[in-house]
Amino acid sequence: MVKNQHSQSVLVVEDDQKVRNLIKIYLLRDGYEVIEASDGWEAKKKIETLHPCILILDLMIPGIAGEEICRWVREDMKSNMPIIMLTAKASEKDKINGFKLGVDDYVVKPFSPEELMFRIEAVLRRAAARCGILRIAGFTIKLTERQAWIDGEKLDLTHFEYIILQTFMQHPGQVLARDQILAFIYENDEKVVSNRTIDVHIKHLREKINNKSPKNYIQTVRGMGYKFVAQ
Template structure:
C-alpha cells in the first residue's frame, strides 16, 4: 500500500461491538489511517458533522439509529458523497441490494477478513479519490482547493501563507521539517517570496490562531532542527 496516498485519510468506524471496532482500528492504524470511532447511530451522526471523515465503515444493526438510517441521512439530508462501506452480518442478496440502493460503495459481510477489508477500503478510496479533496487530523480539516481550514468544525481565518504553512505541516505529520525544507515544499518552483528569517514569524502567528480555538499544542519547535506538526494519539 502506498502510504503517501493515505496521509490525511480519516476513517469513521461505526460499530457497536467494541471487539470488532478495536480490531478494525488496529488494522487501519497500522496502514496509516486516522481512525474515528462511534458505537451507535446517533454518535455516528455527531462524528460525521464534527470530523467530515473521508470514508465511513458502517455496521447496519446499531442502537439509536440503524446503519441504513445513517446511510440515508448522509446521502439525502447531508447530500454527501462520502464513500460508505457497509460492514454487517446481514448477508442476504436482498440486504446487499438494499445497501447499494441506499448509496453504499461496497458491502462486506461478517465474519470478515480484516486484511480484505483494508484492500476494499483502499479500492473504494482509489475509485472515489475526487470526493475526498481534503486532509484531516484530530479535529483539523483543510480543503486545499477551496482554501478552507477548520478545527472541530470552526473556521480558521488564515492568511494565504499561513494556509500554505498549515497545508504543508498536515502533509508531513510527525516529521521534523527545517525552515528551508518548509519553504521548498511551499515554493516548488524555488521562487521564494518569504525568507527563512521571517518564516518563524508566520509560524508564530499560525500557532496563535490555532491556540485561540484549541488548548492543544500542535506545532512544536525542535531546537536546532526546525518544526514538527505533531498529531500522535
C-alpha cells in the same frame, strides 16, 4: 489514536449485537456518530435516508446480503461512499471479490477494534483527499478554496500561514527543516520568503491555532525544524 473531531457518521451493518456494541464503543470514543443496522433491508433504508459518511458492512447478514448492498451502493446509487467490509470470510478469493465490488478496505473477523478505528480514519482521509479535503486531528482544510478550520471554527490565515499549515498536515509527525518548508512555498511563489520569515509565520500560525485550541500541535525540534503532532 487520533480523535476524530468532526462527528462523521458511520453506519455499522452487523447482525451480531455484541459485535455492533463493541464497534459502537470505540466509534463513540473517537467522536463518530454511530448509526446501526442489523439486516440488509434496514441498512439500505438508512443509507438512503441518513447518508452516512462511511459504511462498515458484514457480508453474512439477514435480508439483503452484504455483497448485494455493496453492489447497490456502487452500481445503482453511483455512490463513492467509503465501504469497509467486516466479515469472517477470510479466503483470498473472498477478499478479491470484495475489492471487485468496490470496497475500500477488507477486515477479517476476529478483528482488533483499535485497528478497525485506524482503518476507518485512513479510508475517510483518502476519500476526503479525492474531494479536495484534508482532515487530521481537529483540522480540516479545503484545498480548492484554500480555507482552514479547527474543531469546526474557521482559521483566518494569511497566504503563507495556509501553505505552512497544509504542509504540516500533509506530513504529520515528520520533522520539517525550514528549507523543506520553504521548498513547499516555492512551488507556489518565487523566493520571497526567508528562513527567518518562516519562523515569524509559524509564530503567528501558532497564535491563531492557540486562540481556538490549547493543544501544542506545532512543536519546535531544536536544531532541526518543526513537527506537526496530531493529538
